[in-house]
Amino acid sequence: MKVLAACGSGMGSSQIIKMKLANVFRKQGIPVEIHHCAIGEAKSIARNFDLIFCSKALTDIFEGANLGNAKVIGLQNLLSEKEITQRLLETLEEK
Known part of the structure; x- marks a missing residue:
C-alpha cells in the first residue's frame, strides 16, 4: 500500500504523521510505503497513492x-495513533 502524509509546508507535521x-501500519501488520510532502x-x-493523511x-x-x-483521510489530532488506527480501519472496510 502506498500512503502519503501531507501538511501545510511539507516539513514538520508531515514527518510526524509519517x-x-x-x-x-506495523502494529496492524499492513505492508506500507510512506511518503510525505x-x-x-x-x-x-x-492519484499515485492509495491513502492520503492530512489535517x-x-x-x-x-x-x-x-x-x-486515493482516499483522503483528515485527522483531528495528528499525534493520535488511536485516531489514525480508527480512521485507517474504517477506510479499509469501505474499500
Missing part, C-alpha cells in the same frame, strides 16, 4: 483534484 503512520504537492500527486482542516484542498482511487 512516523505515526509507520507505527500504526506539502499539501500543494500532495494535491498534484494524489482535517486541509482536506478541502483536494476538492476537484484528480485522486484516482
Whole structure:
C-alpha cells in the first residue's frame, strides 16, 4: 500500500504523521510505503497513492483534484495513533 502524509509546508507535521503512520501500519501488520510532502504537492500527486493523511482542516484542498482511487483521510489530532488506527480501519472496510 502506498500512503502519503501531507501538511501545510511539507516539513514538520508531515514527518510526524509519517512516523505515526509507520507505527500504526506495523502494529496492524499492513505492508506500507510512506511518503510525505506539502499539501500543494500532495494535491498534484494524489492519484499515485492509495491513502492520503492530512489535517482535517486541509482536506478541502483536494476538492476537484484528480485522486484516482486515493482516499483522503483528515485527522483531528495528528499525534493520535488511536485516531489514525480508527480512521485507517474504517477506510479499509469501505474499500
